[in-house]
Amino acid sequence: MTATVTAPMIRREIGNDGICVLTFDRPDSGANIFDAPTMRNLSDHLDTIEKDPSLRGVIVTSAKKSIFIAGADLKTLLKQAQTGELRAFIAEGQKVFNRLAALQVPTVAAIHGACAGGGYEITLACDYRVASNDPATKIGLPETTLGLVPAWGGATRLPRLLGADIAAEVILKGKLYGAEQALKLGLVDEVIAREQLLEAARKKLDGGKRKISAPKSGMTVVPPTTGGNAAPGRAYEIIRRSGDSSIDESLAMEVDAISELGATDATQNLIRNFFLAEKYRKGSSKIAPEKVAHAAVIGAGIMGSGIAQWLSSRGVSVILRDIDSEAIDRGLANIEKTYADAVKRGLLSVDKAQEGRARIVASTQPGMMRAVQIVIEAASEKLEIKKKIFLDLAAETPPKAILATNTSALPIDDLATTTGVPERVIGLHFFNPVSRMKLIEVVVGRQTSDETRDRAVAFRAADRKTAGGGARFSGFPG
């Protein structure tokens, strides 16, 4: 191996007052993220800090304009999840953060800017957290929205700091909080103007090492029911057991959970979707947002009727097709029931429900679908049936219509090649019951065009179906 000399990711400065300031400042980048070199760099600094008896305290901070540390390097993380190397990377991070937590001297994180996922977990390994009151400061643990758990100590240290209920609220929802809200929840100890941040951090060190009391047992938050995404359930389990597990046991549960989740298609798709949504959000896509007004759904079974109902409730007119008129009747009854339930639960007015229901036209007859912008196929899970449907769809739909399949297991490419227009074919995988499940996985085939992919992602985001919220935050969880 050749050693390459690179600029450090983290600067270490020790003042006359004996306080060591570690400043994250990734070279040639507007953001700090945790990748293997950054973790190694932190580990090297800790080697020196641990051996220096003259030190009085350590401050962890960032030199970036609007980012503290945005979290783990998700690109590498996805690759590691695919190759099975994730466990080692996570375990190494835990080791380094444990060393920070075990320092004899008090430690404080001075947070300005986005502090998400692994970026917040390093602050949890410090004794104190002070944050700037700047709007750029956003703090949280969004891992579960990507099918992961906070595994650099987040799911272990947060319940010990704030109790299981608050930890569950923060980790299962995966939201990012502004400074004031973070203060209210206890995620930070103090909020102050940016110019006074380091000063306030220095003062905090006077408080000495902080004693974390044993975690309070008992939890009122109920286990999450989040169909396609197993991560909130895994995180919940770790938090629930915080009362009767040691820190080491809890950290081991984190590593197990993240490596097992990382190996699943659901998690890998959520991470891929996050990249697509980010790309779309940043406007690098050349596709202007498109309002979908006309759609078709093929198959009026459990999923097809659910998808038709969901689309129609959002103002989209829907052609619902099945080959079996009894299936159509059952599908329509299902749709009526979902609308009636929504009215009963006060989510929709009677008028809105009627308007929605009226947007669905059901039919057993094939025919041209002139104005349709997207077709979602949800017919029986048989390759030969679906191949024939996609062949017909290529002829029946306008040249730009997206041809999406809701298949759970069949290869998109097999369906795509039949059509002669594979660039328009994509997977949009809904979950049952569609009216309640927020998740849609976007499954890109080998020949799916970037345009189809971007339009499908935009369609999903515009209709508030998200990859578990992945489109809504700008950090990289760790």
Ligand code: NAD
């Ligand atoms: P379902 O059996 O309830 O419905 C399938 C419908 O397709 C039936 O009404 C059938 O008459 C109709 N159909 C068959 N051939 C057709 C054709 N040529 N043209 C039009 N309609 C036709 O099945 P489902 O559970 O709704 O699943 C549909 C698809 O969604 C499958 O690909 C499945 O893998 C996928 N999926 C299911 C779930 C779930 O939880 N059920 C979740 C995600 C995805």
